[in-house]
Amino acid sequence: xxxxxxxxxxxxxxxxxxxxxxxxxxxxxxxxxxxxxxxxxxxxxxxxxxxxxxxxxxxxxxxxxxxxxxxxxxxxxxxxxxxxxxxxxxxxxxxxxxxxxxxxxxxxxxxxxxxxxxxxxxxxxxxxxxxxxxxxxxxxxxxxxxxxxxxxxxxxxxxxxxxxxxxxxxxxxxxxxxxxxxxxxxxxxxxxxxxxxxxxxxxxxxxxxxxxxxxxxxxxxxxxxxxxxxxxxxxxxxxxxxxxxxxxxxxxxxxxxxxxxxxxxxxxxxxxxxxxxxxxxxxxxxxxxxxxxxxxxxxxxxxxxxxxxxxxxxxxxxxxxxxxxxxxxxxxxxxxxxxxxxxxxxxxxxxxxxxxxxxxxxxxxxxxxxxxxxxx
Amino acid sequence: xxxxxxxxxxxxxxxxxxxxxxxxxxxxxxxxxxxxxxxxxxxxxxxxxxxxxxxxxxxxxxxxxxxxxxxxxxxxxxxxxxxxxxxxxxxxxxxxxxxxxxxxxxxxxxxxxxxxxxxxxxxxxxxxxxxxxxxxxxxxxxxxxxxxxxxxxxxxxxxxxxxxxxxxxxxxxxxxxxxxxxxxxxxxxxxxxxxxxxxxxxxxxxxxxxxxxxxxxxxxxxxxxxxxxxxxxxxxxxxxxxxxxxxxxxxxxxxxxxxxxxxxxxxxxxxxxxxxxxxxxxxxxxxxxxxxxxxxxxxxxxxxxxxxxxxxxxxxxxxxxxxxxxxxxxxxxxxxxxxxxxxxxxxxxxxxxxxxxxxxxxxxxxxxxxxxxxxx
Numbered sequence: 001x002x003x004x005x006x007x008x009x010x011x012x013x014x015x016x017x018x019x020x021x022x023x024x025x026x027x028x029x030x031x032x033x034x035x036x037x038x039x040x041x042x043x044x045x046x047x048x049x050x051x052x053x054x055x056x057x058x059x060x061x062x063x064x065x066x067x068x069x070x071x072x073x074x075x076x077x078x079x080x081x082x083x084x085x086x087x088x089x090x091x092x093x094x095x096x097x098x099x100x101x102x103x104x105x106x107x108x109x110x111x112x113x114x115x116x117x118x119x120x121x122x123x124x125x126x127x128x129x130x131x132x133x134x135x136x137x138x139x140x141x142x143x144x145x146x147x148x149x150x151x152x153x154x155x156x157x158x159x160x161x162x163x164x165x166x167x168x169x170x171x172x173x174x175x176x177x178x179x180x181x182x183x184x185x186x187x188x189x190x191x192x193x194x195x196x197x198x199x200x201x202x203x204x205x206x207x208x209x210x211x212x213x214x215x216x217x218x219x220x221x222x223x224x225x226x227x228x229x230x231x232x233x234x235x236x237x238x239x240x241x242x243x244x245x246x247x248x249x250x251x252x253x254x255x256x257x258x259x260x261x262x263x264x265x266x267x268x269x270x271x272x273x274x275x276x277x278x279x280x281x282x283x284x285x286x287x288x289x290x291x292x293x294x295x296x297x298x299x300x301x302x303x304x305x306x307x308x309x310x311x312x313x314x315x316x317x318x319x320x321x322x323x324x325x326x327x328x329x330x331x332x333x334x335x336x337x338x339x340x341x342x343x344x345x346x347x348x349x350x351x352x353x354x355x356x357x358x359x360x361x362x363x364x365x366x367x368x369x370x371x372x373x374x375x376x
Numbered sequence: 377x378x379x380x381x382x383x384x385x386x387x388x389x390x391x392x393x394x395x396x397x398x399x400x401x402x403x404x405x406x407x408x409x410x411x412x413x414x415x416x417x418x419x420x421x422x423x424x425x426x427x428x429x430x431x432x433x434x435x436x437x438x439x440x441x442x443x444x445x446x447x448x449x450x451x452x453x454x455x456x457x458x459x460x461x462x463x464x465x466x467x468x469x470x471x472x473x474x475x476x477x478x479x480x481x482x483x484x485x486x487x488x489x490x491x492x493x494x495x496x497x498x499x500x501x502x503x504x505x506x507x508x509x510x511x512x513x514x515x516x517x518x519x520x521x522x523x524x525x526x527x528x529x530x531x532x533x534x535x536x537x538x539x540x541x542x543x544x545x546x547x548x549x550x551x552x553x554x555x556x557x558x559x560x561x562x563x564x565x566x567x568x569x570x571x572x573x574x575x576x577x578x579x580x581x582x583x584x585x586x587x588x589x590x591x592x593x594x595x596x597x598x599x600x601x602x603x604x605x606x607x608x609x610x611x612x613x614x615x616x617x618x619x620x621x622x623x624x625x626x627x628x629x630x631x632x633x634x635x636x637x638x639x640x641x642x643x644x645x646x647x648x649x650x651x652x653x654x655x656x657x658x659x660x661x662x663x664x665x666x667x668x669x670x671x672x673x674x675x676x677x678x679x680x681x682x683x684x685x686x687x688x689x690x691x692x693x694x695x696x697x698x699x700x701x702x703x704x705x706x707x708x709x710x711x712x713x714x715x716x717x718x719x720x721x722x723x724x725x726x727x728x729x730x731x732x733x734x735x736x737x738x739x740x741x742x743x744x745x746x747x748x749x750x751x752x
Contacts, residue, residue, distance in 0.1 A: 025629075026629030027629065126630060126631075185611055185614070186614040186615050186617075186618045186619065186620065186635065186636075189635050189638065190605075190614065190637050190641055191606060193602070193635075193637070193638045193641055193642075194599060194606065196631065197599060197641075197645070198574060201595040222577070223570060223574050226569070226573065230567060235562075235563040238561070238562040239563070241562075242562045243562065244560075244562065244668065251402070251666050253401075253402030253403065253502040255576060255658060258662075258665065261563075261565055262565065265573075266569075286629075286631070289634065290627050290634075
């Protein structure tokens with residue numbers, strides 16, 4: 001049993017700086033970069049117990065726990081990651097890594113471009129899931145992790161978990177892919193494109209160079225987030241949670257809030273627009289759109305996955321209409337075609353795409369069992 | 377057989393002016409109003425062959441045919457309505473009616489407010505499906521139509537067809553409700569709300585008073601239309617039509633158009649923003665949100681429909697995720713509970729919500745058969 005001092009009550013956000021340039025998939029090169037990260041638990045002597053947690057669009061490296069000076073700010077996957085939790089930090093050394101281009105601490109569009117001495121803004125390159133994995137691999141090197149016991153994520157985080165198995169087949173033993181797809185559908189891309197257009201046509205966007213203008217494209221971010229939220233929740237969950245409840249008891253016959261769902265969306269949009277960076281949003285949605293391991297194999301996902309060596313756990317949720325189970329089954333089939341070891345869990349959970357963040361007993365029990373069976 | 381002169385080669389847009397005030401559901405009163413309309417075919421001596429066609433969000437009273445001076449401008453339901461077509465204008469006298477608040481000729485937000493001598497703008501009241509039916513009833517009076525053989529529409533038009541059966545049970549023999557729902561789901565409302573917010577937060581909206589500012593909220597309209605289009609097409613149809621085809625052959629790693637679906641959406645948004653009025657868009661989406669015949673009956677649709685006397689044809693399309701078949705079945709069940717005569721057609725057509733506009737052989741055959749069986 002680990003001593004209490006290996007489970008500190010508070011977590012500390014860290015940054016790793018890399019001075020060797022990184023060449024991105026799109027051709028651009030960053031001369032140097034920083035990656036924000038956090039760790040939980042202890043790397044064992046054999047260095048065999050490291051698990052990388054990859055986050056989705058709106059989250060960060062702050063996966064679990066709270067900071068000593070900000071006890072309200074609970075990590076986004078705190079229900080899953082911690083001592084005694086399904087991803088048990090008494091057993092695993094968990095690394096939460098932010099990605100390149102983020103607005104939460106890693107080098108991104110708001111960072112200073114060393115060539116100009118001003119924020120990158122629109123000049124910050126478009127980054128890809130492959131680039132993120134590349135940066136995370138350097139972080140792993142820095143932390144002395146030769147091989148991850150597992151890489152895990154939901155949604156965009158799951159795409160990173162999948163890409164790890166392709167970029168570094170020998171450096172990952174288990175890939176845990178939750179609520180994801182091997183590539184976006186045109187409808188997925190369509191929603192991203194509307195969000196981007198809302199941001200880019202906001203007069204306060206200034207072509208991406210708004211940092212020194214004293215404004216941010218709040219309106220565009222707000223719309224982008226509202227669109228996002230519609231796709232994160234299932235129609236059924238929305239109906240159950242909000243119904244057709246009228247905020248003022250009766251229709252107002254005006255354009256103030258009538259229905260509860262409008263209130264929810266406006267609130268979510270307003271909140272998001274105060275803290276998220278528009279240039280980051282544009283790049284993350286592009287990374288989502290571009291992600292397509294099969295693209296270099298004529299669209300043949302089976303061929304694309306041939307180089308994977310990891311075992312896989314794939315999880316989907318029936319109410320997820322952003323990445324419905326059919327998209328996960330497509331991935332499972334291609335993995336089985338390659339005789340990979342695959343566990344597949346399809347949960348009848350009501351939470352929509354966001355179900356991967358929620359505390360569902362069967363979901364957590366399955367993750368606990370899977371992770372518990374990983375030999376260290 | 378009718379003489380050719382009763383099927384003129386060209387149609388003529390008409391306007392009916394009503395000088396008696398109309399009290400709207402929201403409490404406001406319009407002192408007078410105009411309704412734009414078109415007719416096709418001839419009213420028979422018994423005045424028993426009139427069919428009212430109600431249009432959806434983006435269409436107008438121009439249902440069929442072309443104008444002598446604008447032969448490119450084909451009516452939106454021309455594949456259905458005309459001589460020898462399923463809604464056969466050799467047999468029926470078809471009336472296409474625009475609705476109050478429209479930007480296509482009826483009194484709406486861009487019309488002059490007689491009280492101020494300036495465009496209504498934001499002062500134009502929020503109108504409802506019930507108000508539209510009320511105005512259409514006055515148009516029917518004007519045209520000498522005591523009772524419609526049928527009222528037919530798709531989507532928002534279908535809601536009018538349903539409301540006719542409730543507002544004027546004795547004035548409609550058949551209600552033909554296609555691709556609709558008896559009320560919007562919270563998800564439906566959510567999409568409308570995002571579209572409204574995109575328009576209302578556009579700096580060129582000026583609180584609805586943009587007519588005399590020399591600008592229109594083009595950006596907001598564009599986003600609204602893009603969102604709309606995503607909900608009109610099925611994910612499958614989008615996948616089949618656009619796939620992940622890259623416009624430039626390879627990812628551009630920038631924010632120009634990468635995928636064909638982006639090109640399609642931008643084009644649709646651009647086009648729409650040049651001709652549709654933002655204040656109208658806001659009001660139409662509110663009319664959609666508010667439509668809920670069951671609201672006055674504690675949410676009990678069966679009770680709400682008890683006063684209907686018409687026979688019904690309800691049509692839904694499996695690929696329509698905006699108003700999926702389950703929403704139509706809900707309506708059918710409530711009608712059957714009331715021992716109404718109901719025909720229900722659920723078509724496995726790929727067109728999504730827009731399928732009601734498309735020329736599907738089974739769909740058109742069913743409408744032809746149903747309409748052909750209506751006794752005159």
